[in-house]
Amino acid sequence: MTQASRHRIPLLAVLILVMGFLAGVTLTPPAHAAVSTSITVDGSGSGRVFDGxxxxxxxxxxxxxxxxxxxxxxxxxxxxxxxxxxxxxxxxxxxxxxxxxxxxxxxxxxxxxxxxxxxxxxxxxxxxxxxxxxxxxxxxxxxxxxxxxxxxxxxxxxxxxxxxxxxxxxxxxxxxxxxxxxxxxxxxxxxxxxxxxxxxxxxxxxxxxxxxxxxxxxxxxxxxxxxxxxxxxxxxxxxxxxxxxxxxxxxxxxxxxxxxxxxxxxxxxxxxxxxxxxxxxxxxxxxxxxxxxxxxxxxxxxxxxxxxxxxxxxxxxxxxxxxxxxxxxxxxxxxxxxxxxxxxxxxxxxWHYIDSGSGYLGGNRANGSYVTLKSTNNSDYSTVIETMDATAAQTANFTVAGGLSTGQVHVWSTRVNSSNSADQLVHATDVTPSGGKYSLTLQPGYVYTVTTTTGQGKGTATPPSSASMSLPYSDDFETAATTTSPKYFADMNGAFQRVSCGGSRSGSCVRQMAATTPIRWTGESYNAPYTIMGDGSWSNYTVAADAMLEQSGSVELLGRANLQATNNNGLNAYHFRVSDSGAWSIVKSDTSWHFTTLASGTTTALGLNRWHRLSLKLQDTTLTAAVDGTTVGSATDASYTNGQPGFGVTGYQTDQFDNFALTAGTASQQHIGPVRSALSGKCVDDNGASTTSGTKIQLWDCNGGAAQTWWWGNGQLRLGGSDGKCVDVTGQGTANGTLVDLWDCNGGTNQQWTPQSDGTLKGVQSGRCLDVPNAGTTNGTQLEIWDCNGGTNQRWTLPS
Missing domain, CATH: 3.20.20.80 (Glycosidases)
Structure with a gap:
């Protein structure tokens, strides 16, 4: 930087300081920053072609x-x-x-x-x-x-x-x-x-x-x-x-x-x-x-x-x-x-990268990085700078050469760790270089783009609030969805496609189309086709569908499907299976694809190419299965309190389904009150009784206040009542020590808890228990998840 340009910079800074300050960008002499980086933006410099x-x-x-x-x-x-x-x-x-x-x-x-x-x-x-x-x-x-x-x-x-x-x-x-x-x-x-x-x-x-x-x-x-x-x-x-x-x-x-x-x-x-x-x-x-x-x-x-x-x-x-x-x-x-x-x-x-305009701030990757690219018009350029790991403000001194524009530069920024949309993709300021030179002050935790281009923008659409999916729900598959998959159904293996019905039935049905085991990418121990849909917070309901087997084998209905292991290596769910011979079973699967038969028997043979009505009722801990309106058996199990329905086949068979229906069961007994810790006199508390998502869930002296009033039902703890926000494992984390906060209820398994016989609350997603760190009793200690050990800091009394 020349002495003349040093004297001109403060004048420019006066013009842009007000606009730039809030976005983390100011124009300052390099002497005011602990780290100073010279960036040469030379249009004649070499660099590879950018592919996007x-x-x-x-x-x-x-x-x-x-x-x-x-x-x-x-x-x-x-x-x-x-x-x-x-x-x-x-x-x-x-x-x-x-x-x-x-x-x-x-x-x-x-x-x-x-x-x-x-x-x-x-x-x-x-x-x-x-x-x-x-x-x-x-x-x-x-x-x-x-x-x-x-x-x-x-x-x-x-x-x-x-x-x-x-x-x-x-x-x-x-x-x-x-x-x-x-x-x-x-x-x-x-x-x-x-x-x-x-x-x-x-x-x-x-x-x-x-x-x-x-x-x-x-x-x-x-x-x-x-x-x-x-x-x-x-x-x-x-x-x-x-x-x-x-x-x-x-x-x-x-x-x-x-x-x-x-x-x-x-x-x-x-x-x-x-x-x-x-x-x-x-x-x-x-x-x-x-x-x-x-x-x-x-x-x-x-x-x-x-x-x-x-x-x-x-x-x-x-x-x-x-x-x-x-x-x-x-x-x-x-x-x-x-x-x-x-x-x-x-x-x-x-566009082309400019190698001389790319590198690490101050020569140290801990300060952040920058890359410069020039346009195909050989005039415009953009420099993208990130300061993710920086701990203090620093200065970037630009020199523009090689035929690139020395005209006005526009500075845009994103404060990366801010949840405020006003901090994202902000047109922070404009700078007019002097003699092809200018300087910027860069704050930690930002991405900046310095550019001669114009026309950028930012969408401002606002989404509606989240809401539970209401029951009853049904789909006869007569109305085509946007794609060949039936509306809301997500296939986990195989391909469930809307087609013309078989078995002398008119209209449209859903058929599993993969006739042979595919060349697989995942390595799950059980890879039969199934598809799931709907709201993971559903608890008591009946799932029903017509089914027609085209080949010898079994079809199934799924209920309370919640956590799926990575790459489909298991699923917490109940299955009602029926074969063409009439053999039936109610089965529980887990996240390692271990299957436990809860009940089984034989009913009238379903045969092939004939339609039958199957249903599975899930009411509290009772599971009841029926074929063509006649109950064939039931089982009792308390493993899974809520989750999605679905249907599938137990092998690669082209079987069909129609008239899918869900009806709500009787609401589980729901309770409101404090959640008491086994640590004497302590309760689960929402910090400040705030309803802001991200508020920490903490330990506090029991006082009966609004911050300690919890609704318990469907495996969820909601603040204040059935329409309140949920106790949530932050970021769907599963590691020991992941903190717990308040968040919009979304049916995620990181918001679902299963009471254990020893008084612990096991997270459905993580398999770890709600825990007070180090058994501390200090008011304000934020709760976490940890390996279940039955300690007093993991035992809770739910509202009754």
């Missing part, structure tokens, strides 16, 4: 509920994802090539369940891609398979069948008016070099030579293989790796390898994220910058695009936003949306 920031729909049902949202909420959610100058403004959408098999939190439907029977209307990914393109015609589309139907290659993914399957999928894309830009192999299942060569040849021969092949959506070792195999190297256009910054970490370091960087091909973080929509925003802010700084990766793709799935599923809060209540229209826009927008709204694919 995107997100993934797939890897298991994470977008499933979005099509069933009502308007205008559905359009608003889509706008926040894809509309330029509104929200995340995603530049790439990666979609799953469905395979009828669980691929994390659900199964994506195949377009070809059986060989040769191509149905381009299957699933919801085409619908989502169409919606994305309608909002941003320039968005890039990327296809990748997690699994595949079992007929492919006799169970061998790396087969010519799979190449042909992808070619037919591209034909479906064309039918939908969609152009696929990128195509991968098998998600996180390594690679087969010869298969990629066959794929490249098939694409070229089929008129898809413009599609770029990505390999291997796994680790960097694929670059080692490509280094020594020229045919493999020539077949692949982009090296894509997953979680280069580590899995579910703070994403502080994001390296690649020298072999990868020396291939002369674009390097991508083709899957990153797996972070909470709010709590994961700092990690995402780091990774978008550091992928390039550390590893020269030119694309960041977040998993998933949205958490439009039920709260009992493992990754229920990961993504840009959360949309788990299509019946109420409630949703929340995550802070990850805004840290993403700080790059996407100010850059575009085809």
């Amino acid at each position: 920031v995107g997100a993934i729909s797939g890897g298991g049902g994470n977008s499933r509920l979005l099509p069933d949202y009502p308007e205008p909420q559905r359009s608003r959610l889509l706008d926040y994802l894809f509309k330029p100058s509104y929200g995340a403004a995603l530049q790439t959408l990666k979609i799953e090539v469905g395979g009828d098999t669980n691929s994390t939190d659900g199964a994506e439907a195949s377009h070809e369940h059986t060989r040769g029977a191509v149905d381009c209307g299957q699933g919801y990914e085409w619908w989502l891609a169409e919606q994305a393109k309608a909002r941003n015609p320039n968005i890039k589309l990327y296809g990748l398979a997690w699994g595949a139907p079992g007929w492919i290659g006799g169970g061998n993914f790396w087969s010519q069948d799979m190449v042909d399957y992808l070619m037919s999928w591209l034909g479906c894309a064309k039918q939908h008016g969609l152009t696929i830009d990128y195509l991968g192999g098998w998600n996180e299942r390594n690679w087969n070099a010869g298969w990629y060569e066959k794929l490249r040849s098939a694409l070229n021969a089929g008129g898809y030579s413009s599609i770029k092949v990505v390999a291997a959506d796994s680790g960097w070792d694929v670059a080692d293989a490509m280094t020594s195999d020229s045919a493999f190297r020539n077949a692949v256009d982009i090296v894509g790796t997953h979680y280069p910054c580590g899995y579910m970490t703070a994403f502080t370091s994001c390296p690649s390898t020298s072999n990868a960087q020396n291939l002369g091909k674009p390097l991508w973080a083709s899957e990153n994220g797996s972070e909470d929509a709010d709590g994961g925003a700092p990690a995402v802010a780091r990774a978008i910058n550091r992928d390039y700084i550390d590893g020269r990766m030119t694309s960041y793709i977040n998993w998933p695009v949205i958490a439009a799935l039920y709260p009992n599923l493992h990754y229920a809060t990961d993504g840009m936003s959360i949309a788990a209540q299509p019946w109420s229209g409630n949703y929340s826009i995550g802070r990850t949306t805004w840290v993403t927008a700080q790059t996407t709204q100010f850059t575009g694919p085809g």
Whole structure:
């Protein structure tokens, strides 16, 4: 900085101080900051081509509920994802090539369940891609398979069948008016070099030579293989790796390898994220910058695009936003949306990184990072800065050169850990450089974008309040949903599709379409098809449906399905199963897929291709099963107090269902009063009797006040009454020491508690108990969850 410019800076600071202060941006001399960084924005400098920031729909049902949202909420959610100058403004959408098999939190439907029977209307990914393109015609589309139907290659993914399957999928894309830009192999299942060569040849021969092949959506070792195999190297256009910054970490370091960087091909973080929509925003802010700084990766793709799935599923809060209540229209826009927008709204694919304008503040990654990109017009530029780990204000001194604009610079900012929307994507101030130079003061915990571009914006849509889904509920499947899946149903394995009824019945029914066990991505011990729906807070109800078996085997109704283990490795639920022979059972499953038979017997044979009415009544601890209106048996079990209904088949059979119905049972006895600790004279207390979400749940002297009045029912503790907010495990955490607070009741298993015989309250999601840390008795001690041990600090007396 020259002496002349030092004298001019305070004059500029006077003009922008008032606007910039609240957003964490002020114009100050470097001497006023503990750390000072010189950033050279030189348009003639070298750097790789930027390929964009995107997100993934797939890897298991994470977008499933979005099509069933009502308007205008559905359009608003889509706008926040894809509309330029509104929200995340995603530049790439990666979609799953469905395979009828669980691929994390659900199964994506195949377009070809059986060989040769191509149905381009299957699933919801085409619908989502169409919606994305309608909002941003320039968005890039990327296809990748997690699994595949079992007929492919006799169970061998790396087969010519799979190449042909992808070619037919591209034909479906064309039918939908969609152009696929990128195509991968098998998600996180390594690679087969010869298969990629066959794929490249098939694409070229089929008129898809413009599609770029990505390999291997796994680790960097694929670059080692490509280094020594020229045919493999020539077949692949982009090296894509997953979680280069580590899995579910703070994403502080994001390296690649020298072999990868020396291939002369674009390097991508083709899957990153797996972070909470709010709590994961700092990690995402780091990774978008550091992928390039550390590893020269030119694309960041977040998993998933949205958490439009039920709260009992493992990754229920990961993504840009959360949309788990299509019946109420409630949703929340995550802070990850805004840290993403700080790059996407100010850059575009085809821009170039400027290496001299990219690095770590003060040369230390603990201070934060910055990257600079120049536009294809060779005039505009944007510098994105994150200060996630900084502990004090610091100064950035910019020098603009190399033909880039030295005109007015616009500064936008997001205070990442703030829940106040006024702190997110704020146009903080404008700066006019002097002699191509200017300085900014950067506050800790922010993402800043310094840009010469204009036209950015921020959506202001407000969601409706959350609400329970009311009973009774029924669906005869005569009215088509937005997609081929029945409304509100989320498939966990297999594919449940609305079709014309069989068994001489007219109208529409739901059929399980996967006729053989798929090539699987997950490794659960029990992988039969089932689908679930509705409100996880439901407790006493009857679930009923007509069922018709097409092959010998069993169909089932599910009730009180709550916590599902990671990758469908178990489910807390009750099952009523009936076979074509008439054998029936009431069975309990758990999160390790251990099955306990609670009752069993034999009734009149159901036979094949004949319709029968099945029902399962769940009333308090009594479970009652009926066939064609006649009770066949009952059982008593207190393991699960609430959860969703559903139906399924116990093998890969194409059985059918119709006339699904839910009716409310008699309300459980509900009690209001204090929750007393076994620690003498202490009660569960809501800090200050506040109804603000996030208020800590604490220990306090029992006083009978409003802050200690709790409603107990359906496995939930609600403040003040049945319409109050819930005792909630913060962020759906499951680790020892995770704190407990007050939150909007949403049916999540982190808000469900099961009383144990020793007086403890076990969290349904975590399996850990409500606990007073270290058995402390100090008023104001915030409660947590901890391994159940039966200690006095874990024993509670519920209202009676």
